[in-house]
Amino acid sequence: MGVGEFITSKLDHAVGWARKYSIFQYPFITACCGMEYMGVACSHYDIDRFGAGFPRFTPRQSDVLFVVGTISHKMAPVLKTIYEQMCEPKWVVAFGVCTCTGGFYDNYSTVQGIDTVIPVDLYIPGCPPRPESVLDGLMLLQEKIQNQKQEILPKAKWRETQSSVSRLL
């Protein structure tokens, strides 16, 4: 292994480590699963132990989109906009069976799984999922974050993005 490769892989590892323990979540809570989300967030289960205790209530400051609760067809475009407003790198967690597959709401109004609208990284089934399974899911997500290729935009690319953003503004 060359020195360059060694440095990149170590850098990847370090960035992954930093990213997985500083998950800023955006809780997109629409239904009963929200209670369980609160249960996980509060002191008894204490999601803060995993470095994910800091919900941001704006998508622009968050890394992980927690979709918690039933998504109706009317809500789907809003969810998509929220997802698009998040900065890279970003991950999506489908929390509860409603978001995974639509659950028992097999009807005209419910989106049959949010993966028909936005990409999903992790599915936590259950109606609602137990806090233990949420934490389990969170650890799986951390594993995924740690092991993936850490995209860091090169300077030129970064400038390009900046200028396109300022064009938009």
Added chain:
Amino acid sequence: MSPEQQNNAQAQLPQVDGERPALGRLHQQFPEAILASHSYRGDDTISVAGDSLLPIMQFLRETPELSFETLMDLTAVDYLKMGKSPRFEVVYHLYSLTHNHRLRVKVPLPEDLPEVDSLTSLWKIADWYEREVWDMFGIKFRGHPDLRRLLMYEEFEGHPLRKDYPKSRRQPIVAQRT
């Protein structure tokens, strides 16, 4: 309803009693408009013809000894799979705050012309109820000021609570409104 059934309904006319005079008064006032009525454990139900709904409701609201000031609920039923004819029925639940009594009024509506007069002129609350029933069952309310869908979005096709709306039918997701 056959004439015989109608006679039966007439034969079971409830007596005008002090506490719940609504059925008796209606039978007196609108004998031809009433299709059926029954009373079970203090639950009064009356089925009326669609074209006389508005005068009947006005009568129920404005007669002092009835004074049904509140329209508690307005919904509809689709009897498609129960083989009942006519297919639809709009159901109104009235409540009188003054006299503490209730009445259920039903209006059967045929499949080919599911239309009935709007009650928005009597009760403001009927506005959203009627929009909901239009949205879910496709029953039109004549004279409604703004009969748009209430729960579903405008691009949605069909009326999902009709029993012939396929359970597994999915419609495309629309763009976000700003």
